[in-house]
Amino acid sequence: MAEKIGRVPVREQDPAVRAHNFEEVCYGYNEEEALLEASRCLSCRNPRCVEHCPVGISIPSFIAEVKAGRFAEAAGVIARDSSLPAVCGRVCPQETQCEGSCILGVKGEPVAIGKLERFVADWSRAHGGVPVEKAPSNGLKVAVVGSGPSGLACASDLAKLGYEVTIFEVLHKAGGVLQYGIPEFRLPKERVVEPEIDSVRALGVRIETNVVVGRTVTIDDLLDREGFSAVFVGSGAGLPRFMGIPGESLNGVLSANEFLTRSNLMKAYAPESDTPIFVGRRVAVVGGGNVAMDAARTALRLGSEVTIVYRRTEKELPARAEEVHHAREEGIEFRMLTNPVEILGDEKGWVTGLRCIRMELGEPDASGRRSPVPVPGSEFEIPVDEVIMALGTSPNPLIAKTTQGLETERHGCIVADEAGATSRPGVFAGGDAVTGAATVILALGAGRRAAAAIDAYLRSH
Amino acid sequence: MLTPSICLMDVEAPRLAAAALPGQFLIVRARPEGERIPLTICDYDRAKGTVTIVTQIIGASSRMICALEEGECLTDVVGPLGCPSDFVSEPAEALHGRRFLFVAGGLGTAPVYPQAKYLHERGALVDIVVGAKTADLLILQEEMASVCDHLYVCTDDGSAGHHGLVTEKVKLLLAEGHGYDQAVAIGPMIMMKFVTLTLKETGIPLVVSLNTIMVDGTGMCGCCRITVGGRVRFACVEGPEFNAYEVDFDEALRRQTMYRPQEQEADHKCKIGRG
Numbered sequence: 001m002a003e004k005i006g007r008v009p010v011r012e013q014d015p016a017v018r019a020h021n022f023e024e025v026c027y028g029y030n031e032e033e034a035l036l037e038a039s040r041c042l043s044c045r046n047p048r049c050v051e052h053c054p055v056g057i058s059i060p061s062f063i064a065e066v067k068a069g070r071f072a073e074a075a076g077v078i079a080r081d082s083s084l085p086a087v088c089g090r091v092c093p094q095e096t097q098c099e100g101s102c103i104l105g106v107k108g109e110p111v112a113i114g115k116l117e118r119f120v121a122d123w124s125r126a127h128g129g130v131p132v133e134k135a136p137s138n139g140l141k142v143a144v145v146g147s148g149p150s151g152l153a154c155a156s157d158l159a160k161l162g163y164e165v166t167i168f169e170v171l172h173k174a175g176g177v178l179q180y181g182i183p184e185f186r187l188p189k190e191r192v193v194e195p196e197i198d199s200v201r202a203l204g205v206r207i208e209t210n211v212v213v214g215r216t217v218t219i220d221d222l223l224d225r226e227g228f229s230a231v232f233v234g235s236g237a238g239l240p241r242f243m244g245i246p247g248e249s250l251n252g253v254l255s256a257n258e259f260l261t262r263s264n265l266m267k268a269y270a271p272e273s274d275t276p277i278f279v280g281r282r283v284a285v286v287g288g289g290n291v292a293m294d295a296a297r298t299a300l301r302l303g304s305e306v307t308i309v310y311r312r313t314e315k316e317l318p319a320r321a322e323e324v325h326h327a328r329e330e331g332i333e334f335r336m337l338t339n340p341v342e343i344l345g346d347e348k349g350w351v352t353g354l355r356c357i358r359m360e361l362g363e364p365d366a367s368g369r370r371s372p373v374p375v376p377g378s379e380f381e382i383p384v385d386e387v388i389m390a391l392g393t394s395p396n397p398l399i400a401k402t403t404q405g406l407e408t409e410r411h412g413c414i415v416a417d418e419a420g421a422t423s424r425p426g427v428f429a430g431g432d433a434v435t436g437a438a439t440v441i442l443a444l445g446a447g448r449r450a451a452a453a454i455d456a457y458l459r460s461h
Numbered sequence: 462m463l464t465p466s467i468c469l470m471d472v473e474a475p476r477l478a479a480a481a482l483p484g485q486f487l488i489v490r491a492r493p494e495g496e497r498i499p500l501t502i503c504d505y506d507r508a509k510g511t512v513t514i515v516t517q518i519i520g521a522s523s524r525m526i527c528a529l530e531e532g533e534c535l536t537d538v539v540g541p542l543g544c545p546s547d548f549v550s551e552p553a554e555a556l557h558g559r560r561f562l563f564v565a566g567g568l569g570t571a572p573v574y575p576q577a578k579y580l581h582e583r584g585a586l587v588d589i590v591v592g593a594k595t596a597d598l599l600i601l602q603e604e605m606a607s608v609c610d611h612l613y614v615c616t617d618d619g620s621a622g623h624h625g626l627v628t629e630k631v632k633l634l635l636a637e638g639h640g641y642d643q644a645v646a647i648g649p650m651i652m653m654k655f656v657t658l659t660l661k662e663t664g665i666p667l668v669v670s671l672n673t674i675m676v677d678g679t680g681m682c683g684c685c686r687i688t689v690g691g692r693v694r695f696a697c698v699e700g701p702e703f704n705a706y707e708v709d710f711d712e713a714l715r716r717q718t719m720y721r722p723q724e725q726e727a728d729h730k731c732k733i734g735r736g
Contacts (some may be wrong), residue, residue, distance in 0.1 A: 258682035276723035
């Protein structure tokens with residue numbers, strides 16, 4: 001029976017309409033659609049989807065609850081392993097994780113696990129959320145640096161165990177990349193992100209915004225002077241990379257971080273916001289990850305004509321398949337096997353074009369990946385007046401620089417073991433600050449493991 | 462208000478006041494929809510837990526900050542940001558007797574104050590050249606006089622002190638035989654450029670504090686990037702102070718104009734700019 005119905009399509013905003021607004025693209029399943037999609041799950045005895053979920057959510061179990069119409073129970077199953085299901089249902093790269101390993105995907109389409117997770121999380125939030133058990137306070141204070149996915153996950157687990165947790169956030173709003181990085185049309189702030197953060201606060205976690213750990217206070221201050229027994233560093237990877245090609249300092253060249261922070265955190269797209277944003281007539285976005293898609297689609301919504309320039313092929317695009325699909329539907333142009341060599345400007349120093357070279361995939365390198373090599377003499381120009389660089393980000397060195405005895409590796413990532421323990425006793429780390437830029441779900445998993453390790457550490461001290 | 466367009470306020474921010482050092486800055490937002498505005502730290506009182514900021518009305522956001530009355534709150538204050546001045550890491554005895562020349566232009570007077578105060582307290586010899594368009598725009602004159610050995614005032618229209626630019630006064634001082642071991646210039650980018658050109662020949666080390674465009678101020682957005690010694694640097698986390706002789710001022714001046722069309726239109730609410 002299961003094979004007879006195909007994957008239930010999810011309702012979305014019309015591409016022609018959504019290209020001009022910041023409303024969420026995907027409407028998600030309603031109850032009827034969720035029940036139908038859940039009925040496709042084969043409830044495998046050895047579920048490969050669970051193995052491929054970075055936090056090991058009991059996927060067939062929660063889907064079984066959905067099948068039975070017990071949505072609150074389904075939310076309870078997910079909550080055992082993930083504290084941000086409404087976020088992860090929207091932003092996880094399901095096609096390379098749970099859905100990518102679904103047995104139905106071998107011959108047909110995998111179960112829409114992400115959409116079901118999102119449905120359950122949204123339903124649960126609308127119906128009062130999952131009740132949580134919280135141990136009585138043990139009087140021990142733990143500091144969490146950064147209110148992104150890893151920090152929120154770590155803080156909520158520690159709070160449930162009875163710790164008094166304070167999160168220090170450098171920006172004026174909590175949420176980290178969920179707030180400044182991922183756009184409203186993919187992850188609504190008021191409807192999804194803020195309730196998730198409120199639920200962490202409801203556990204008794206304090207969130208202090210506008211605190212630059214490393215400047216306003218140091219980790220040494222927190223441990224030695226402010227009475228914290230342990231610190232978790234989840235400061236993310238926020239430092240934008242540039243290419244180092246001529247013309248990168250011209251007016252009209254921005255990092256995707258700048259463009260997205262102005263639009264997402266500062267709400268520059270909204271008339272009531274005071275923050276300006278630079279919108280070119282023709283914009284080139286360089287890169288092929290989720291951040292590149294987000295920047296491109298934001299520029300499009302602000303009225304630009306947008307081209308994505310990527311040096312490999314469609315197959316290697318690191319972005320979620322759904323984002324690439326949505327970007328295409330909305331009218332973003334893709335130029336694959338193309339790499340910028342220079343940004344051109346006018347006599348006043350404003351961008352006029354992007355000089356590129358065509359690439360081809362060469363022999364596989366040591367890692368087995370075919371690396372792109374330039375085709376000699378194939379340079380050409382794309383006329384643009386804005387270039388957005390979305391080439392990835394690195395961890396901010398501030399914390400490592402200002403904390404005694406905290407080891408980092410050559411890319412600036414904090415050195416931590418599987419459980420999050422760093423070279424400094426009492427200091428744990430996880431998420432992008434350790435791995436370099438990765439995904440929300442991996443950061444969440446790291447935050448949870450570190451919470452367990454902090455608990456074990458404090459019990460033995 | 463120090464002048465009709467410049468206001469001074471003490472802001473309660475105990476953690477910030479406890480950590481602030483000369484050379485650093487902070488970021489404020491005046492309302493929930495407000496921009497993040499970087500401002501220099503003019504003074505800090507660790508005992509009272511306050512920092513002093515000076516703001517000049519140049520657009521919609523700075524007007525909002527200056528419109529706040531005593532007792533009202535800024536929506537957000539974050540800092541200290543950036544690196545402290547290099548001399549902060551030197552022992553007091555190394556600073557004792559060292560001859561400093563500060564050149565302050567307009568609002569740049571505010572960030573010069575804590576530096577001069579810090580050095581003056583440690584026995585350095587401090588001369589300050591302050592420039593403004595007219596006498597009405599001179600700020601913090603008594604405070605400045607109290608933290609230096611000599612205060613020289615210049616105004617563009619001659620309404621106070623030397624009639625002319627700060628660079629002319631600096632040249633005069635040098636011609637009169639004043640010697641300096643180190644110089645610091647803080648003010649409008651164009652002034653810092655010309656002070657740099659003026660002092661280049663003398664061999665006196667010169668530091669400038671760059672007031673670039675910023676969003677987060679913590680290294681995330683990269684819009685503060687400038688070229689120093691042929692390398693791209695982020696003013697917010699690697700600065701704001703740099704060796705003046707290595708700064709590409711023409712690029713820095715140009716990059717300051719990136720959002721100017723939107724800023725000029727901010728009052729009538731059309732801030733989505735076109736290239």
